[in-house]
Amino acid sequence: SQKIEQNSEALNIQEGKTATLTCNYTNYSPAYLQWYRQDPGRGPVFLLLIRENEKEKRKERLKVTFDTTLKQSLFHITASQPADSATYLCALNRDDKIIFGKGTRLHILP
Amino acid sequence: NAGVTQTPKFRVLKTGQSMTLLCAQDMNHEYMYWYRQDPGMGLRLIHYSVGEGTTAKGEVPDGYNVSRLKKQNFLLGLESAAPSQTSVYFCASSRRDRNRYTFGSGTRLTVV
Numbered sequence: 430s431q432k433i434e435q436n437s438e439a440l441n442i443q444e445g446k447t448a449t450l451t452c453n454y455t456n457y458s459p460a461y462l463q464w465y466r467q468d469p470g471r472g473p474v475f476l477l478l479i480r481e482n483e484k485e486k487r488k489e490r491l492k493v494t495f496d497t498t499l500k501q502s503l504f505h506i507t508a509s510q511p512a513d514s515a516t517y518l519c520a521l522n523r524d525d526k527i528i529f530g531k532g533t534r535l536h537i538l539p
Numbered sequence: 540n541a542g543v544t545q546t547p548k549f550r551v552l553k554t555g556q557s558m559t560l561l562c563a564q565d566m567n568h569e570y571m572y573w574y575r576q577d578p579g580m581g582l583r584l585i586h587y588s589v590g591e592g593t594t595a596k597g598e599v600p601d602g603y604n605v606s607r608l609k610k611q612n613f614l615l616g617l618e619s620a621a622p623s624q625t626s627v628y629f630c631a632s633s634r635r636d637r638n639r640y641t642f643g644s645g646t647r648l649t650v651v
Contacts, residue, residue: 461638472543472629472642473582518582520640525589526572526597527637531581 432456433530435519441536442509450504450533452519459521462495462502467516467532476517477504509537541565545630545643552620552650560615560646562630570633571613572597572640573605575626582629588613589635620650 434453442448452462461480465473479486479495479502486493492505506513516532543564552558562571572587584597588607602624604616613632617624627647631640 463639465640470645472631472644473640475639475641478638522637525570525637526584526587527633527640528584529574529582531579 433519433521433528435517435530436533437531439534439536441538444509444511444537444539446509448506448509448513448535448537450517450519450535452502452504452530454500454521457521457523458497459523461522462493463520463527464491464493464502464504465518465520465529467518473518473529506535511537511539513537543630543632543641543643545628545646547646548644549647550649552617552648554620554622554650556620557616557618558620558648559617560628560630560648562613562615562632562643564611564613564630564632564641566632566641567610568632568641569610569635570637571607572631572633573603573613573615574629574631575599576629576645577626585615585628620648622650624648625650 432455463478464476467473479493490507494503514537516534518532520527520529546561573585574582583599586605588594591610594605606614630643633640
């Protein structure tokens with residue numbers, strides 16, 4: 430069956446450094462992949478979408494890569510700030526649905 | 540725009556009681572979804588709808604029913620609540636291209 434794997438352990442990064450989160454998937458070839466941010470007690474908020482024919486996408490301090498050979502997406506936050514602390518979810522399309530990973534908690538330490 | 544609005548935000552039910560969660564969106568989105576989120580399990584799709592009057596089962600549909608009588612509303616019903624249905628429920632909507640989901644703020648349900 431299809432699996433989406435994100436680091437289950439929290440990631441602690443020093444303020445100002447680049448945070449890199451990983452999303453791996455198996456048994457499927459999605460046409461695109463999405464990244465969301467979720468704060469405690471809130472619903473996920475869409476950040477970026479990257480398509481299978483795109484290697485990299487940027488939005489302000491965010492950068493996403495998509496390697497269809499490795500079946501992996503990397504999500505980078507440059508010049509990280511304490512306000513970037515949240516859980517980040519990756520999601521990919523399957524048929525007429527979107528399937529979410531379990532998310533990685535990111536803590537930016539001041 | 541309000542986006543996606545869920546009501547209620549919190550609810551405590553006794554085992555066997557029934558209730559309906561309401562989701563309303565004002566973005567004219569075709570598709571709507573109900574997810575539940577549990578610690579360590581992530582978001583799991585319960586039911587979804589690709590248009591007014593149509594619904595389909597997701598990953599964990601047992602114990603839930605849904606209705607989409609109007610395009611802007613998607614209702615999630617629990618006919619006989621069980622403690623295993625204690626969770627945070629999120630509604631989401633999207634256009635047909637599903638490029639971007641918009642989520643509500645969630646309903647925290649406790650079944651005792």
